Amino acid sequence: MIPVFVDLASALPDMDIQILDILIHGNMVGVRAKVRGTQSGSLMGIEATSKPIEFAIHSFHEFRDERIAKTWHLEDWLSVFHQIGTLPPSLN
Template identity: 65%
Template sequence: MAGSRTSCRRIETDATPDWQLLAGRCVVRPYLSPCATEPRRLDADQKRRETIMDRVNDIARDTTYRTLELFYRAVASQDIALLRTVVTRDWQYIPASCGHVPVRGAEAMVSAFAALSSAISDMQITIVDVLIHGNRVGVRARVTGTQSGPLMGIPATSRSVDFAIHSFHEVQGERIAKTWHLEDWLGAFRQIGEWPQTFP
């Protein structure tokens, strides 16, 4: 408008997607300059990029969930063949199974699986919580079953157990490269009502 001064001030409103002059004031959408020549196109590009990233993240999360499901199914069923499909050849299980020299890869669980298959033959593992941050995954899960065979020197009691396990995994692609684990064996022993004479 000739001879008039136009003052610009930022007004946050969803009703004004682009800038326009209203009653001598320059109304600007948040974070967009009134000098922008193609605000709609740039905004659409940003949304498209965000949508693509969301899809990529969703795919990565779904892949990780599938890997975790197979991993814990392999542990619960003591299935070495299945475990080999979800861990890397140099997979590390940290700390190593009690009394065993650290071995990399699925073979690290051969002795532990043999013991568990008789100690808790009906083992079930239920994933309770999963937290994913980049290629690191935290898992809270529950183990249930019956102590049907010797467990760390404790004879079979046929008592039910229900205890927590916590694991942190490092994932590479669709496989697990490292697993840091902690099981609540103290809680399991309390439920069994027996204590190992010596820990391996």
Template identity: 50%
Template sequence: MTRTVEDLIGTFYEAFRGKPELLDDIVADDWADIPLGPDQAPGRAGATPLIQGINEAFGDFRIVVHQIVDGRGPDGNGFVGVRGEMRGVHSGEMFGVAATGREIRVRIHEFHEVLDGRIVRTWHMEDWLDWFQQVDARPTH
């Protein structure tokens, strides 16, 4: 069964709500997450601690998709662009900043390469500078 782009991307982002097992059917074992997060191991296995850490730092964490640009070909292979937003409550330490209890919104832009129904590579950019401003902090590096 071929997944719709909305199902594929929706499942990918639902996994980041603390459900890394959802990645098993949609992300390649050797998935390339570019760039890797701090201390993140490569491959799909590296996503589990990343997801756990995000959910420890942000309560009610979710990713809201604003736009999907489906650049896949008729065979379902190709690139999918996503414009979205991470949302949650800053309830745990993140980047050395103690919990503030503030509602946060972080803009994201991602490109996912899809091959044979699985995401094989993801390039992502988050607006962490805006996050620092939302929590009245400054990056240390």
């Protein structure tokens, strides 16, 4: 996952992540957040567009012994590609 995060940080150098909700149920934690930034660098092979983007992320974590044992994560990339106006070259 490190290369994915490096690519995202490079593409959105002004990235801001806003946590909207944290839900706790037993050993499960859900996080709903919003990512904002300007696509100033290459993102998944899409050259910089200088367009602002905003997308939702959702993460669900299962804790065991005070540590994260499992994570399920979802990012709304379709809305990103819609805002940028193109798909990554690998999907065209």
